Amino acid sequence: MIEVHDLHKHFGGFHAVDGSTLTIKQGSITGLIGPNGAGKTTLFNVIAGVLQPTSGKVIMDGEDITGLPPHTLFGKGLLRTFQIAHEFSSMSLRENLMMVPADQAGEKLWNTWFGRKRIADEERALAAKADEVLEFLTIDHISDERAGNISGGQKKLLELGRTMMVDAKIVFLDEVGAGVNRTLLNTIGDAIIRLNKERGYTFVVIEHDMDFIGRLCDPVICMAEGRVLAEGTLDEIKANEQVIEAYLGTGLKNKVASA
Ligand SMILES: Nc1ncnc2c1ncn2[C@@H]1O[C@H](COP(=O)(O)OP(=O)(O)OP(=O)(O)O)[C@@H](O)[C@H]1O
Ligand SMILES: [Mg+2]
Numbered sequence: 728m729i730e731v732h733d734l735h736k737h738f739g740g741f742h743a744v745d746g747s748t749l750t751i752k753q754g755s756i757t758g759l760i761g762p763n764g765a766g767k768t769t770l771f772n773v774i775a776g777v778l779q780p781t782s783g784k785v786i787m788d789g790e791d792i793t794g795l796p797p798h799t800l801f802g803k804g805l806l807r808t809f810q811i812a813h814e815f816s817s818m819s820l821r822e823n824l825m826m827v828p829a830d831q832a833g834e835k836l837w838n839t840w841f842g843r844k845r846i847a848d849e850e851r852a853l854a855a856k857a858d859e860v861l862e863f864l865t866i867d868h869i870s871d872e873r874a875g876n877i878s879g880g881q882k883k884l885l886e887l888g889r890t891m892m893v894d895a896k897i898v899f900l901d902e903v904g905a906g907v908n909r910t911l912l913n914t915i916g917d918a919i920i921r922l923n924k925e926r927g928y929t930f931v932v933i934e935h936d937m938d939f940i941g942r943l944c945d946p947v948i949c950m951a952e953g954r955v956l957a958e959g960t961l962d963e964i965k966a967n968e969q970v971i972e973a974y975l976g977t978g979l980k981n982k983v984a985s986a
Contacts, residue, residue: 728753728897728929729774734783736766736773736953743769744780745953751897756923756930758944758961760937762974766953767933771899775807776800787897804896808886808903816875820866820885823874824857825850827892853892860891864918880911887918890928897929898922904936912936916943937961949973 729751736744744766751757759767772778774785776797785793792800797807815823861867864884869877874885883903890898900919904912916939922928934940940947941961949956949964951973957964964970 728788729931730784730786731770731774732784732786734770734773734785735781736769736778737781742953744773747783747950747953747955749948749955749958751929751931752946753929754923754927755945756919756932756943758940758947759931759933759950760935760940760947760964761950761956762976765950765973767950768901769953770950771807771901771931771933775805775899777807801893804894805899806890806893806895806897807899808890808901817873819871820861820874820877820888821854821857821870823885824860824888824892825853827889828853856892857888860888863891863921864888865914878911880907880915883907883915884911884918887915887922891922891926895928897931899931899933901933902935903932904934904939912939919943951976 731747731749734744734747735742747766747770759770761767769778773780776792776795776799779794783793784791787800787803787805792803792805800806815826818826858867858870861870864887866877866881866884866888869881874882877885887898887900887903903915903919907915919930919932920943923930930943932940932944945960946958947961947964948958949967949970951970956969956973957967959967
C-alpha cells in the first residue's frame with residue numbers, strides 16, 4: 728500500500744532519516760519501534776507531507792505521493808493524527824468531530840454547495856456520525872463535555888475519532904499510548920484492532936510500549952539512526968542482534984529484553 732524508497736531527511740548536516748526503505752502492507756497494523764532519536768517521527772512527517780524529504784520516494788497504491796501536502800494526502804485517505812487543536816478546547820467532543828469534514832473541505836465551499844436545508848440535513852448526519860464514532864470509542868458518555876476538560880488519554884481517543892469522520896485508508900499514530908494509563912491504553916488498542924478488522928483501516932503505529940506493540944502489530948519494523956534495521960514479528964525483532972545493539976547503545980536494553 729505504501730512503499731518508501733531510500734528516503735532521506737537532513738536537517739543541516741544531520742541525517743534524521745538516512746536512507747530508509749520499507750513497505751506497509753494493506754490491512755496490516757505495522758509497528759515502528761526504535762530508540763529515541765531513531766528518526767521515526769521524522770519519517771512519519773515526511774510520509775504525511777508535513778516535511779519535505781531531502782531525497783527518496785513515497786509511493787501509495789502505485790502513485791508517487793512524495794512531498795504532497797497533508798490536505799491532499801488527507802483526500803487520499805492518508806491521515807496522521809495530531810493533538811487536538813487548541814482552539815477546539817471550548818467545543819464539545821461531538822462538535823470537535825463534526826468539524827473534521829467541514830474543516831477539510833473548507834467552510835466556504837461547504838456553505839456554497841449546500842442550501843440552508845441541505846446544511847441542516849448535513850449537520851444532522853454529521854452529528855449522528857459523530858455520536859456513532861463516540862460510541863465506538865466508548866466515550867459517548869462525555870459527548871457534550873468540552874474537549875479542554877477531558878483527560879490526555881481521552882484526547883488520544885478523540886484524535887483517533889477524527890480519523891473515523893472521513894474515509895481513512897491508512898492512519899499513522901505517533902505514540903498514541905504515551906502518558907496513558909493501562910486501561911485507556913487497552914481501550915485505544917481495542918479501537919485500533921476493531922477499526923482494522925471491521926473497517927479495513929491500515930495502521931502504522933509508533934510506540935515505545937512493547938506490550939502494546941506485541942498485542943497489536945505484525946509486522947514490526949525497527950529503526951535506528953535513520954535507517955531500517957530489521958522487520959519481522961516482535962519476537963524476531965527482539966532476537967535480532969542489530970536491534971539489541973541499537974537499544975544497548977542508548978541504555979534501553981532492558982526495555983526490549985524484558986518485553
Ligand atoms: N526540525 C528538526 N531540526 C533539527 N533536528 C531535528 C528536527 N526534527 C528532528 N530532529 C532530530 O532528528 C532526530 C530524529 O528525531 P525523531 O523525532 O524523528 O526521532 P524519534 O525516533 O521519533 O524519537 P522519539 O522516540 O524520541 O520520539 C533527532 O536527533 C532529532 O533531534
Ligand atoms: Mg518521535
